[in-house]
Amino acid sequence: MSDFSSILNRTINDSVRTLKSLKDVEPQLSRAADLIDQSLRAGNKLLVCGNGGSAADASHFATELVVRFANDRRPLPAICLASDSGILTAAANDYGFDEIFARQVAAFARPGDVLICLTTSGKSKNLIRALEEAKARGLKTIAFLGRDGGSTIGIADLDLLVKIDSTARVQEAHQLLLHVLCEIIESRLDKL
Secondary structure (H helix, E strand, O other): OOHHHHHHHHHHHHHHHHHHHHHHHHHHHHHHHHHHHHHHHOOOOEEEEEOOHHHHHHHHHHHHHHOOOOOOOOOOOEEEOOOOHHHHHHHHHHHOHHHHHHHHHHHHOOOOOEEEEEOOOOOOHHHHHHHHHHHHOOOEEEEEEEOOOHHHOOOOOEEEEEOOOOHHHHHHHHHHHHHHHHHHHHHHHHHO
């Protein structure tokens, strides 16, 4: 077997094992869907953030909600806090990188909103600060975590922990969980 084939087969097998392990977070995912549903029903919004690949996933999730996932429907209020380069660089320059998301939570969040943080390591100080700021402002919080959850575990109201050490597999799992949330949210829209 070639190196390429060996890597491909190993990656597929690892991905399948990781995705099957997501059945363990079904109760937390159901609760996350309920928190989001309650917020949207009350006329509130979602704030989503992460760093690096998780920032891209946060943007993707917000896009699916604002535009559409699978069905044509009304737009849903979701803001990716990692998308505005002007805000990010000004906040980092003036207040430090640890404050880039907390500053935006302070600006945009209202009680009843939901903050969703994505991190594969659980070690991002800027996400911890965002969660702290959100809690101080009366938001519900959801953390998508990887590995052992790092220092972020237990800070959010709800943790969705993918207990895998591979960053790539955690990101794939987070993407699948976010897509499941999109499906659930769209299926409940008739009732919103």
